[in-house]
Amino acid sequence: MARRGYELLKEKIPEFQTPWKSAIIFMGWILLFLVCIFFFWLFDSLVWYAPLISQLIIAAVCTVISYLHMKNAKKYRERYGERAYRYFFFHFIVPIFATWYALLVHPLLVKGSVLLPFWASLVLGVFFLLFRPLTAVHINRSGFDNIGHGFGIYTVYPEEGPPVSSEIYFYIRHPMYLGSFCAAVGFAFLRNNVMALLTALIFLIPIFVEIRLEDSEIIERVGEEHKDYIENTGALFPRRNVVKFLKFLFLEMDRK
Numbered sequence: 438m439a440r441r442g443y444e445l446l447k448e449k450i451p452e453f454q455t456p457w458k459s460a461i462i463f464m465g466w467i468l469l470f471l472v473c474i475f476f477f478w479l480f481d482s483l484v485w486y487a488p489l490i491s492q493l494i495i496a497a498v499c500t501v502i503s504y505l506h507m508k509n510a511k512k513y514r515e516r517y518g519e520r521a522y523r524y525f526f527f528h529f530i531v532p533i534f535a536t537w538y539a540l541l542v543h544p545l546l547v548k549g550s551v552l553l554p555f556w557a558s559l560v561l562g563v564f565f566l567l568f569r570p571l572t573a574v575h576i577n578r579s580g581f582d583n584i585g586h587g588f589g590i591y592t593v594y595p596e597e598g599p600p601v602s603s604e605i606y607f608y609i610r611h612p613m614y615l616g617s618f619c620a621a622v623g624f625a626f627l628r629n630n631v632m633a634l635l636t637a638l639i640f641l642i643p644i645f646v647e648i649r650l651e652d653s654e655i656i657e658r659v660g661e662e663h664k665d666y667i668e669n670t671g672a673l674f675p676r677r678n679v680v681k682f683l684k685f686l687f688l689e690m691d692r693k
Contacts, residue, residue, distance in 0.1 A: 442584050449522040449590055466531050473539030477546055488547045488632055492540065492639040499536035499643040502529060507650040510592045522593045530589050537643070541621045544637040549630025558629035565623030571686050572616035575605040587613065595658055608675045608682040610652070610666065614644045615673045648672045 443453070452458040473495055480491040506529035513521040552558070577583065585591050605612050621640045625633035652672075655663045675682045 442582065445582070445590060446584050446588065450526055451523070462531075466535055469532060469535035470539055473536055474542070474546070477539070477543050481547065485632070488543070488636050489639065492543055492636045493642075495536050495540055495543075496639050496642045499533060499540060500646045502533050502536065503643055503647050504650065505529065506533060506589065507592065507647075507654060510589070514593050522590055525589065525593050537617070540640045540643065541617055542624065544621050544625035544633040545628055547625075547628055547630065547633040547636050549628075549632040552630050552634075553626075555629070558626050562623045562625075562627035562629075565619045565626060568619035568623075568686070569616040572605070572612040572619075575686065576612055576616075579605060581613075592654070604685060606670075608670070608678065608685070610670050610672050611648050614648060618644055618673065644673070 447453040452462060476495070477488070477491050480494075481488045506525070509529070510525065513525045517524055553561070573583075582591075585597070591597055609615060618637075618640055621637040622634070625637040652663065652667055656667075670676070
């Protein structure tokens with residue numbers, strides 16, 4: 438039986454087998470994340486539109502790293518063999534996750550004039566934030582390994598990836614990215630200003646780049662089957678049956 442989750446991560450990165458080394462790695466990720474947050478805090482105070490620029494800067498950094506991580510996966514495997522993912526993780530995955538989550542959280546930090554009544558912003562904020570855990574539940578039930586797939590292990594070792602199938606993938610191709618984007622929009626509504634919403638929309642830049650890269654990589658592996666899937670299924674948003682999708686996402690939590 439193939440190893441999954443944290444056990445798989447420990448197999449690919451020996452440092453995770455030692456608690457104090459795991460803590461150091463996690464602290465390193467937190468430090469990079471906080472550097473991004475500090476940059477936002479420092480830059481956003483310059484002018485009223487500064488949050489848009491700072492979000493664009495970090496989005497560009499995240500996009501470049503995402504591009505490099507997809508384009509170099511095969512090279513790392515050929516060069517490092519069994520140790521490929523260990524180097525891949527420290528060179529690409531850690532900075533991607535640090536910048537990714539900084540982009541997600543940034544809208545919550547953005548100041549601006551009040552847009553909606555408090556009750557409306559609260560309802561909308563909670564509604565969009567719920568997409569994050571709900572998509573995670575349905576993704577897990579699909580057979581998607583959050584660490585194996587989400588941390589890029591199967592990008593380096595695609596033959597180790599288990600098949601993924603679930604009704605959520607009938608509606609959209611990349612529900613994990615939908616959850617992240619909706620969380621950013623949820624934070625923007627809680628912050629309740631136009632600038633925060635615009636900042637959240639910029640998060641779509643690295644998301645769409647990552648979607649394009651992943652789809653291209655899957656097409657290379659499986660061929661026409663995935664092309665047909667792309668033509669008939671939206672990346673983030675359902676092309677049809679939107680109401681049915683929302684019903685499935687919010688109400689059909691017990692479906693196996």
